[in-house]
Amino acid sequence: MASSLWKRSLVLALLLTVIFLQPSEGFSRAALPFGLVRRELSCEGYPIDLRCPGSDVIMIETANYGRTDNKICDADPFQMDNINCYLPDAYKIVSQRCNNRTQCVVNTGSDVFPDPCPGTYKYLEVQYECVPYIFICPGTLKAVGDPTLEFEAEQQSGAWCKDPLQAGDKIYFMPWTPYRTDTLIEYASLDDLRSGRQTTTYKLPHRVDGTGFVAYDGAIFFNKERTRNIVKFDLRTRIKSGEAIVASANYHDTSPYRWGGKTDIDLAVDERGLWVIYATEQNNGRIVLSQLNPYTLRFEATWETVYDKRSASNAFMVCGVLHVVRSTYEENESEASKSQIDYVYNTKLGQGEYVNILFPNKYQYIAAVDYNPRDNQLYVWNNFYILRYNLEFGPPDPDEEPTVSDDATSTLPPRRSTPAVLKTTLSLSFTQRPSLNSSISTDPLTEEHPEPPADPTAAASVPPASRRFCEPTEKRGISWPKTHRGLTVERPCPRGTRGIALFLCLTGGVWNPKGPDLSNCTSHWVAQVAQKVR
Template sequence: MLPLSVVLKLLLLICIQRPSASVWLKEGWQVYSSAQDADGRCVCTVVAPEQSLCSRDAKSRQLRQLLEKIQNMSQSIEVLNLRTQRDFQYVMKMESQIKGLRSKLRQIESNRRTLLTKNFQEMKGKMADLQPLIPVLEQYKTDARLISQFKEEVRNLSMVLLGIQEEIGAYDYDELQHRVASLEGRLRNCMSRLTCGKLMKISGPDTIKTSGTRFGAWMTDPQAPPQNHKVWYMDSYTNNKIVREYKSVSDFVAGVESRTYNLPFHWAGTNHVVYNGSLYYNKFQSNIIVRYSFESGRVMTQRALEAAGFHNVYPYTWGGFSDIDLMADELGLWAVYATNQNAGNIVISQLDPITLQVLNTWNTEYSKRNAGESFMICGTLYITNSHLTGAKVYYSYSTKTSSYEYTDIPIHNQYFHMSMLDYNARERALYGWNNGHQVLFNVTLFHVIKTDDDS
């Protein structure tokens, strides 16, 4: 049986032939992404459980754990009760004998002449020894009644918990688990037909951790195998060469490092990226891009990004030597920067991830100094208009069509100062460093389905 963490990520795929038809959503589900062909012949909508449903999953899991504890306790009480009842029968018999002995002793005492004084005193001494046992027996009977009452209360509590579990639908997860296999196949089939999507919405953020200074970067590798969930952490925007590695997000949250790397050069800014096992970063006080292999622990390639401004000549609005922004998306590795030749406006270059040679370049008309942050999704650069509260994705530039458009997509700057924002194609999420908080934003993309006529 699949773990609940897999079930919670289950996506329900619904295909509707009419593009104008509205998607019916079961309560507790939300739209994940949508798709249609160029002629509007098919709408493909992927929906996923809402966050509130996930929280209900946790409650159900806790409830099941509590029920298991109650059941274990009930079994222990049952064993104790059987032993108590057996001992209780012996105690009752002993109590009757003591009471009978006491009554008989009174009768004999009234006719002392029939007994020798010595025998009478011996019997009276034995009775005196047994006398303190009477209150002990009374307490034993009280304890036995308490055990019986406790057993009944546990039984009642178990019934209540079972009722609550049924009420919140905890047993629905077994049904969801059986649906995973069939839905997963359909989802893969649909997603394989989806081309790159257009950004429609940014939701969140989810705060993963609070650590480090106000400025820094954290990331995962979008090209890593499915079982690899390593996290890399780089605090501050300068005067640092230490990269911390964690085996998983949970280890990152717990602060359990798996390895530490000491880079040969300091980095500049916070706009680094891990791609296919290598770290790409801007060498401090230069326009040189460095490719550092985590596997070999050494620099594999260095190359100057010709004409690119550096050392706070063309940074983002927050400064911090953020002149050169390295990023990756579904189409490969990119560098975003500004040049004097383009009047300080943003330049986009696609890079060869091995040699770092520039494969192609696009000049935009958006001032680098007026940009809060930027990120690439499917070959389109999205630019925020600020790093502070009220920021939104204001401008986008498509490298496919060499055209731009103004947009209005809000992004919640929860902690008031964004110094890093980077898209991860595998996670379909934006990684952010928000005033000393490591956060994740979910993105909603609009997809166009590939048809047989597409080239």
């Protein structure tokens, strides 16, 4: 009887847990157990091996190289006497080598670390977490470098890319031929691509329109031929795992990029996730941009721009900012053609502007441009040539939303949307081109019903966004690294003491004004006295 009651209680507890469990938000695949810190230790002369399961990556919490304990990594007594041996840069060195990788091996010794105390037998102690990959925005795109030629293909057009959420070097390669493209080729590395050594090929469930496919978290996404549908194809199971309709999108050479190729619906990935670039008749053939959840295939938000899609040579995303490439060709062959990033649209601000960033275009037939947020490079297919471009970034960070400048005005009153729609319209003045009007909604091309505003000045102000990270600093004799907001950093206590010091990065992206918490730091003398008292 008691056993039966116990089983019923257990089942009831499990049911209550399931009922009250909150679903994860954003693009997470499942609720992840944050805060599970792993610890690895290696003595001098031996490697330390850090690993994370699946596609999770390493995030270093603490790293200590030296000796702060005489009971770890035994050696000759005179090599263990100094227990105040500590390398301040150990955390920085290990973080640079291991962060955002699924596996990392570091040799414990002077070939990696400067020697903080010659003659002392040292060890490396690392604490780390396995977390989903977090991309850090590199800043605002300032310049595009000259391309590096990787390979010359047999087809004039196509697309190639890497999966930014996979740590390996796999290349996904799709030459494009009208009405005949239904195969994806995988190469293990760039060297294999250059040598033509295929790892495997995938027969796709549908033929592909255009060169806009992308790889993201173990799947590829592409535009199904003669439709406005996006197909998700799982590379592990080799089956179609989803299909979404881009409502009202022009397709099959109605609004392609300038070169044609049925590039009406283009896909892109960046630090923010998965995007769809297309045009609609409602927006007069101008570029519309939607963010697509890669797991549910639901549209998270949509923005309409003023840029005519057929005038664009191609487009890509960086840090939630659309970059439109435009190429013009001179009739006189003695004059060089001009290719540039002509227009950018910041989805966080809901603003677009014309720019002039040179885009080297030696081969003059850009078929595909794909940005990889893991290595911050462009993967381009240009007139048979497979190219990579390095990018130069600088301030400001698009993730740090500034207040609207004094000369920015709103030509439309603020609108209150229906519960299903969130839509904002802004008009900004720029010195280079006339003001640009653009809009954002939570569902592609959803109509809204405006209501008179309560405050006519409300649309003219946009609140600044808080910082995502606390900047590196030195407080109380301890170097604190760049830290994501909301996290607490652990570092070894200052010299002459032992224990762990804590410093909280507040949700506003600033360090706790109270300073680091050193309550766990005690002197070696106090520790020795405490041991004797025990």
